[in-house]
Amino acid sequence: MLQLTPRPGPRMTQGLRQAIGILALPGADLAARLALEAAGNPALRLLPPELPGWRRPLADPDGISAPQGSLIGHVLGQIGLLRLDARGGALALALAERLEPTGWLGASTAEVARACGVPEAEVEAVLVQLQRCEPSGIFARSLAECLRLQAAARDQLDEAVAGVLNHLPLLGTGDLAALSRATGLPGDRIARAARIIRGLDPKPGLAFDGPVLPPVPPDLRITRQGAAWQAQPHPAAPRAELTERPGDPRAARMLVEALRHRRDLALRIGAVLADRQADYLAGGPYLAAVTTQELAGLAGAHVATVNRILRAITAETPRGTLPLRALTSARAGRDAAPVQRIKARLAQMLAEAGARRPSDAALAARLEREGLAISRRTVAKYRHELAGRD
Incomplete structure (x- = not known):
């Protein structure tokens, strides 16, 4: 009888796992991950940006600053009063970076945990401490949680208030009788709870000044150099290096290597896109067709790796700061041509036709003959x- 002996496949080493994780992180999440690692490992040091005017990660101790009177400035002061170790402090600052102007948390704890490479329970534990900051209600993840935090801080979170908060949509209708039935509590207690809740602030962050954080820097800068377009690392992108200080040099080295691998892949893919989209970058009306498969071949990388880079990497270009995905064709197969190119050609064909008004089917057939496959619909x-645009 033929016996099949299992053969071990390639091992997913810690370094490889980390490199893949780093590839998939957008700029803000990458900065948070680096800051968290540096906070817990003295062998790793974050390097300052080479260009002023861009946001440094809040968790970079040398980069913590915000205008007085702003929400983030106030929160940074509050975090400084908490008894957090270096790792907890870095997580607190990663959460602070995700605050909305309302004071609510703009990301789930699962998302922050993935970005920082830590268990979600660790993020949850830090969030519990942040939710004790003033004004009460900040770092809430929902309206009900925001109001519950405020009621608890005012010592007003009794059974009736908690019950009404569990049925907020009913409170919005003003149907106190329905609330009484839903909670099983008498009407007078429901009416009192409703008055308490209506006296709370659903958006405590708006008491502070408006947005204060500069934009997160892109990863690449695509510029014209003579007759050619080139991709270069953006001078404000996150960087890190090894130090001589005691810590975990192996972990620091793996992280620096993963960061270098991410940068090199981004440069290779960015260089291909800069060359293929030269007309568009120079102000042309549409993109050239380029697929992920083509990019993988030209950049010498696996398709899955290219997809991670396209999702995570952004580039500063003359057309604005764009995700690299925006410089590729969005579809394959029948709708492979970029939307911008199809619309530009369709507009030209309609202008040439004038009052003749060709049918949709005729236009689709003509576009297909020109290599722009598209359905009649x-x-x-x-x-x-x-x-409508006209």
């Missing part, structure tokens, strides 16, 4: 959009 949709 999509032609009708784009035609309607173009008419």
